[in-house]
Amino acid sequence: xxxxxxxxxxLRPTDEDLSVGTLGRGHPAFVGMQALERERLPMSFAFTxxxxxxxxxxxxAVLLKNTVHCALALTVAFAGLALLFLDLDAQFAGFAQxxxxxxxxxxxxxxxxxxxxxxxxxxxxxxSKNWFAGLVIAxxxxxxxxxxxxxxxxxxxxxxxxxxxTPTVTVAEIGQALISRYVLPLEIVALLLTAALIxxxxxxxxxxxxxx
Amino acid sequence: xxxxxxxxxxxxxxxxxxFLPLWMxxxxxxxVSVVVIICLFPALFALTTVLERKxxxxxxxxxxxxxxxxxxxxxxxxxxxxxxxxxxxVPSSADGVVHFLAPIVLVVAVFMGFAVLPMGRNMALVEMDxxxxxxxxxxxxxxxxxxxxxxxxxxKYSLLGAMRAVAQMISYEVPLLMSSVAxxxxxxxxxxxxIVEAQNHYTWGLPHWYIFTPWGLAGFxxxxxxxxxxxxxxxFDLPEGESELVAGYHTEYxxxxxxxxxxxxxxxxxxxxxxxxxxxxxxxxxxxxFLSWVPSWIxxxxxxxxxxxxxxxxxxxxxxxxxxxxxxxxxKFVLPLTMLNLLVTALWRFLGPGWEQWVYCSAILALxxxxxARVGMRAEHFGPRKYRYAE
Amino acid sequence: xxxxxxxxxxxxxxxxxxxxxxxxxxxxTVEYPEERIAPIEAARVFPILIYDGLDWExxxxxxxxxxxxxxxxxxxIYIEKSKDKKPDALGKPQFYxxxxxxxxxxxxxxxICVEVCPFEAIKMDTVFELSTEDRFESLLLDRxxxxxxxxxxxxxHPTDAGVVDARLAADRAKSDAKAKAAADATAAxxxxxxxxxxxxxxxxxxxx
Numbered sequence: 151x152x153x154x155x156x157x158x159x160x161l162r163p164t165d166e167d168l169s170v171g172t173l174g175r176g177h178p179a180f181v182g183m184q185a186l187e188r189e190r191l192p193m194s195f196a197f198t199x200x201x202x203x204x205x206x207x208x209x210x211a212v213l214l215k216n217t218v219h220c221a222l223a224l225t226v227a228f229a230g231l232a233l234l235f236l237d238l239d240a241q242f243a244g245f246a247q248x249x250x251x252x253x254x255x256x257x258x259x260x261x262x263x264x265x266x267x268x269x270x271x272x273x274x275x276x277x278s279k280n281w282f283a284g285l286v287i288a289x290x291x292x293x294x295x296x297x298x299x300x301x302x303x304x305x306x307x308x309x310x311x312x313x314x315x316t317p318t319v320t321v322a323e324i325g326q327a328l329i330s331r332y333v334l335p336l337e338i339v340a341l342l343l344t345a346a347l348i349x350x351x352x353x354x355x356x357x358x359x360x361x362x
Numbered sequence: 363x364x365x366x367x368x369x370x371x372x373x374x375x376x377x378x379x380x381f382l383p384l385w386m387x388x389x390x391x392x393x394v395s396v397v398v399i400i401c402l403f404p405a406l407f408a409l410t411t412v413l414e415r416k417x418x419x420x421x422x423x424x425x426x427x428x429x430x431x432x433x434x435x436x437x438x439x440x441x442x443x444x445x446x447x448x449x450x451x452v453p454s455s456a457d458g459v460v461h462f463l464a465p466i467v468l469v470v471a472v473f474m475g476f477a478v479l480p481m482g483r484n485m486a487l488v489e490m491d492x493x494x495x496x497x498x499x500x501x502x503x504x505x506x507x508x509x510x511x512x513x514x515x516x517x518k519y520s521l522l523g524a525m526r527a528v529a530q531m532i533s534y535e536v537p538l539l540m541s542s543v544a545x546x547x548x549x550x551x552x553x554x555x556x557i558v559e560a561q562n563h564y565t566w567g568l569p570h571w572y573i574f575t576p577w578g579l580a581g582f583x584x585x586x587x588x589x590x591x592x593x594x595x596x597x598f599d600l601p602e603g604e605s606e607l608v609a610g611y612h613t614e615y616x617x618x619x620x621x622x623x624x625x626x627x628x629x630x631x632x633x634x635x636x637x638x639x640x641x642x643x644x645x646x647x648x649x650x651x652f653l654s655w656v657p658s659w660i661x662x663x664x665x666x667x668x669x670x671x672x673x674x675x676x677x678x679x680x681x682x683x684x685x686x687x688x689x690x691x692x693x694k695f696v697l698p699l700t701m702l703n704l705l706v707t708a709l710w711r712f713l714g715p716g717w718e719q720w721v722y723c724s725a726i727l728a729l730x731x732x733x734x735a736r737v738g739m740r741a742e743h744f745g746p747r748k749y750r751y752a753e
Numbered sequence: 754x755x756x757x758x759x760x761x762x763x764x765x766x767x768x769x770x771x772x773x774x775x776x777x778x779x780x781x782t783v784e785y786p787e788e789r790i791a792p793i794e795a796a797r798v799f800p801i802l803i804y805d806g807l808d809w810e811x812x813x814x815x816x817x818x819x820x821x822x823x824x825x826x827x828x829x830i831y832i833e834k835s836k837d838k839k840p841d842a843l844g845k846p847q848f849y850x851x852x853x854x855x856x857x858x859x860x861x862x863x864x865i866c867v868e869v870c871p872f873e874a875i876k877m878d879t880v881f882e883l884s885t886e887d888r889f890e891s892l893l894l895d896r897x898x899x900x901x902x903x904x905x906x907x908x909x910h911p912t913d914a915g916v917v918d919a920r921l922a923a924d925r926a927k928s929d930a931k932a933k934a935a936a937d938a939t940a941a942x943x944x945x946x947x948x949x950x951x952x953x954x955x956x957x958x959x960x961x
Binding site (some may be wrong): 246 | 552
């Protein structure tokens with residue numbers, strides 16, 4: 151993606167595409183997978199690059215010795231994910247990923263490392279003794295996720311057989327969906343965050359004040 | 363003729379790019395705009411450093427620099443040469459890679475923010491639907507670079523400065539976003555171009571800028587406070603205060619890297635002022651209808667420089683806030699007022715045009731300001747000192 | 754009300770900013786070295802030696818009594834007394850300093866040498882732009898470099914000079930009157946005696 155898609159007039163969604171109502175099944179980001187699957191394109195250069203960045207960041211996050219370096223490599227993995235979202239034209243998801251993950255979660259992870267003793271280099275190296283069990287579990291998780299992704303891509307309905315342009319999901323549509331269809335998850339997440347905030351305040355509060 | 367002047371940069375770019383083959387044109391067009399931004403804003407930064415030093419000097423009953431060039435305008439050249447030729451000292455126990463990357467991440471993240479600002483009619487680099495969100499995403503990345511700088515220096519004072527800076531930036535990020543959300547609510551779009559278009563109407567010759575509405579004025583003031591805190595400007599410059607922490611998180615940086623931090627801070631100031639003018643001051647629209655013949659980019663940059671002058675004015679006036687005063691102010695005053703501002707904006711929209719929206723919204727906001735001032739900003743009465751010993 | 758102080762402060766700085774273009778008390782900068790503030794009369798930097806008349810060597814008031822050398826706290830004065838004598842302002846033959854060096858890199862401008870000098874020979878200068886290219890060698894001033902005419906002293910310290918000049922003139926008048934009385938007495942004795950005495954020689958090194 152070396153230039154924003156809005157410059158390409160032939161890729162802009164037409165009114166017909168938007169009226170099909172593609173907020174049907176699945177996460178808005180996976181709607182792009184439908185188009186890719188229909189067109190059976192080889193993986194584009196952009197996708198390969200972003201995937202490489204994400205995988206490299208993830209690998210570095212587990213293989214580096216210095217924990218803060220690992221946290222920064224994790225930030226690179228987040229950035230790679232955000233670029234993948236943007237490649238799929240999910241603007242809101244991509245920017246929210248940067249804003250929330252890189253802007254807040256990465257900082258949180260780094261603070262947590264600094265305020266505990268995780269910032270010291272581990273003496274026995276980074277590889278654990280139970281690496282075989284870890285490998286089995288990782289393979290299992292990968293298999294489940296891969297099955298879920300491939301199954302959902304084939305199962306999504308699409309209009310006719312002709313490849314359609316990727317419909318862009320605007321922020322307004324996401325907002326509408328959050329308030330109408332997904333209002334319960336929204337409220338539960340709000341409640342969870344409030345509970346977390348109150349918990350944080352209590353944990354950080356002065357001991358004598360809490361005892362009062 | 364004035365429409366030509368208004369669009370002159372766009373037309374120049376199109377004519378320049380027209381020489382290239384068709385498949386290269388979108389890339390080239392973006393590249394030309396990027397190069398222009400990369401050249402223009404650092405030049406503006408150089409001008410601003412002189413302006414700031416002379417302005418602060420006049421406020422403090424003295425002349426600013428006046429030896430390098432007439433009225434000191436070549437001072438940034440001298441400063442630039444000094445920064446570039448100074449020895450680049452990296453502490454031996456510092457984390458080399460992270461130490462090197464921190465100023466780069468800062469400058470890159472800040473430059474990205476300029477991509478969505480509409481600097482004139484049809485003059486935004488990229489017209490994104492979620493432009494505002496993109497801008498704030500880039501702003502959030504600057505916090506990471508501050509932290510990287512402080513941690514990689516292996517200096518406890520730098521780390522302390524970085525922690526304070528990050529805490530300050532995170533605390534004030536929430537009011538910044540929420541005061542912008544009020545604008546988004548009224549406009550109905552996250553795209554900055556549409557926000558300016560919505561303000562480009564006139565009633566009886568006066569513009570529909572959002573700052574002239576009660577919720578807009580309150581939002582603008584809180585946006586300004588949050589923007590001053592986000593860019594670590596006085597009076598919120600504790601993390602980099604020279605008398606407090608040497609130079610805070612950029613203590614261990616010398617020469618060009620320090621110049622990059624300096625550049626990053628001022629560019630962040632420009633981009634956040636640019637966003638403020640886009641959201642509240644009408645972006646590139648003229649203040650009066652009879653003045654709309656003046657090119658739009660002149661209005662944008664005048665408003666930007668006016669915001670910079672106000673920043674300099676504030677710096678010369680106010681003493682520095684302590685860390686706890688800063689945080690109290692954010693969480694106990696600015697944040698509740700921003701949330702109330704959201705409610706008032708919704709009320710404004712709900713009441714519809716007429717006198718009711720003006721009277722009720724202004725009354726609620728004024729009342730809330732007085733109430734919050736008494737409740738939230740009550741002076742803390744510290745009891746006898748409590749000691750906490752290690753167990 | 755919250756925010757009132759900020760607004761008042763902003764108004765004050767705005768007044769400062771605007772006023773600095775018009776009024777002098779809002780812009781107190783003196784652009785040295787193009788503009789200079791005149792030193793006050795009691796300013797003191799480093800000592801100088803005063804001479805009367807046009808010849809610095811003959812008119813120098815210093816008689817090498819070495820009191821200032823002994824009283825100087827950091828011992829920055831070095832005096833070598835001459836072997837012969839020369840007549841001073843009052844006509845009396847006095848020693849004079851063959852060498853009079855002040856090391857101004859050591860001098861602390863305490864003015865004790867001025868206070869103790871009985872002959873009003875050493876006074877404080879007000880010039881401070883005395884830096885040199887080498888480290889210490891040029892900062893050792895000899896008596897030629899330290900000599901200044903009385904006219905200069907009157908310029909830089911008018912009141913002091915007035916007092917000093919009045920005192921010296923009074924002394925001179927007294928010594929003139931004494932000499933005249935002595936001359937009259939000898940003249941009276943001479944008229945009583947057979948051989949007339951020649952008139953006393955005119956006093957050398959007179960006045961300004």
